[in-house]
Amino acid sequence: MTPALPVLLASVLVGAGCYAVLARRHAVLMVIGVELILAGAGMVLIAADAFEPDRYASGAVLTMFVITIAAAEVVLALAVFVALYRARGHVDLQPDEAIE
Amino acid sequence: MTLRDGAFLAIGGLTCLSAVLAVTSRRVLHAALWLVVTLGSVAGCYLVLGAELVALVQLLVYVGGVVVVLLFALMLTRAEGPGVAPVNTSRRRRALAAVVSAALTALLGWALVSLVGWEQRAVGGSSNADIGTQIFDTWVWPFELLALLLLLALVAAIAVARGAGVTEDTGADRTSDDADADAR
Numbered sequence: 001m002t003p004a005l006p007v008l009l010a011s012v013l014v015g016a017g018c019y020a021v022l023a024r025r026h027a028v029l030m031v032i033g034v035e036l037i038l039a040g041a042g043m044v045l046i047a048a049d050a051f052e053p054d055r056y057a058s059g060a061v062l063t064m065f066v067i068t069i070a071a072a073e074v075v076l077a078l079a080v081f082v083a084l085y086r087a088r089g090h091v092d093l094q095p096d097e098a099i100e
Numbered sequence: 101m102t103l104r105d106g107a108f109l110a111i112g113g114l115t116c117l118s119a120v121l122a123v124t125s126r127r128v129l130h131a132a133l134w135l136v137v138t139l140g141s142v143a144g145c146y147l148v149l150g151a152e153l154v155a156l157v158q159l160l161v162y163v164g165g166v167v168v169v170l171l172f173a174l175m176l177t178r179a180e181g182p183g184v185a186p187v188n189t190s191r192r193r194r195a196l197a198a199v200v201s202a203a204l205t206a207l208l209g210w211a212l213v214s215l216v217g218w219e220q221r222a223v224g225g226s227s228n229a230d231i232g233t234q235i236f237d238t239w240v241w242p243f244e245l246l247a248l249l250l251l252l253a254l255v256a257a258i259a260v261a262r263g264a265g266v267t268e269d270t271g272a273d274r275t276s277d278d279a280d281a282d283a284r
Contacts, residue, residue, distance in 0.1 A: 001104040002220055006149060007212035009112040013119055013142075015205030020123035022197035026187040028173050029128060032135050035166065036119055039142050042158070044212070050149040050225040051216070057226035057234040063146075063154050065239075067161050068246050072253035074166050078173040079257035085177040086263065092185040 006047035013040035027081045027091040031074060038070045104223065108148045115141040128174050128187060136167050150225045 013036050020033025042063045049059020081091050115138055122134035139162040146155035178184060188194055226234075235243055 001102050001108060001223060002218050003216040004213045004218045005105065005108050005112060006145065007216055008209050009108075009115060009145065011205050011208035011212060012116045013138075014208055015201040016116075016119040016123045018204050019197050019201035022200060023189050023194045024123070024187060025185060025189055026128060028170060028177065029123075029131055029187055032122055032131060032170070035135065035162075036123070036138065039139060042154075043142065043145065046146050046149050046151050046154060046225070047216075049151065050223045051221050053224060053226050056238045057231045060151055060154050060226050060231045061235055061239050063151070064157050064235075065242060065246060067154075067157055068250060071161050071166055072250050075169055075257045076253050076260070078169055079261040081173055082176050082261045083263060090185065091177045094185075094189060 003047055003051045006043055006050075010040040010043035010047070013037070013043060025092055025094050027084070027093055028078070030093065031077050031081075034077075035070060035074065038066055042066050102220065104148060108145060111141050111144040111148060115145060126187060129171075132167065132170050132174055135170070136163055139163055139167070150223050153228045153231055 017033040017036030017038075017040065020036065021030055024030045024033065045059045045063045045066070047059075049057065049063075053059070085091050118134045118137035118141065122131050122138055125131040125134055139158065143155040143158040143163070146152075146158060189197070
């Protein structure tokens with residue numbers, strides 16, 4: 001198959017994640033965007049592994065490492081948000097902007 | 101255009117659609133559920149690319165773990181209802197964010213496609229036996245470090261979520277803050 005399709009999908013995933021990081025005010029929804037960016041990174045790594053495999057299996061192994069680090073990151077981020085909610089009563093990332 | 105191209109186009113289209121819905125949905129629960137669809141179909145794309153092990157890890161860790169944690173966080177933090185800020189920024193900022201991310205998508209897509217090209221190539225990724233051997237050979241130290249990182253992250257998450265560092269004498273302030281929050 002053509003290697004252009006996986007990398008195009010990866011760029012769409014990164015773009016969607018970037019939009020969520022920029023345009024979301026709810027902290028948990030921003031983390032969803034970060035997850036999408038990491039999924040895009042994994043897609044590029046898997047495509048590299050599928051089309052140009054090397055003897056260290058680096059594409060597949062590094063994708064699993066990225067998935068693991070993403071799991072650790074999301075657990076910590078959500079713990080911080082729960083603590084933030086208990087302290088402030090909201091997880092709004094722009095509390096000063098006027099509500100439209 | 102091969103059968104694999106067609107399968108990837110179908111699953112990739114589903115991935116794109118659900119990713120866009122996950123980042124634009126106004127209901128937080130819908131966004132989280134669209135994220136489940138996105139990550140599940142990313143696992144499907146990994147399967148089409150011949151990486152079964154990574155696809156299974158993606159399903160187990162993301163759809164089984166990360167999304168459950170996300171849903172818990174959404175349940176614990178009230179996001180909708182009267183007096184709660186909207187989940188999105190203002191219309192002008194959203195338009196700016198859409199322009200920036202569309203430009204980022206175009207830039208990344210152009211750069212990566214010009215790097216790999218459109219011609220057909222054989223799909224021959226690492227086999228599961230290769231991956232297993234290499235994890236415990238070349239990558240064994242990063243792998244063990246990741247185990248430590250996960251343990252640290254989980255312990256730290258429990259400590260943060262239970263309110264570590266909040267001492268007894270500031271407890272009174274916190275309860276009044278909580279009362280304010282409840283009043284709001």
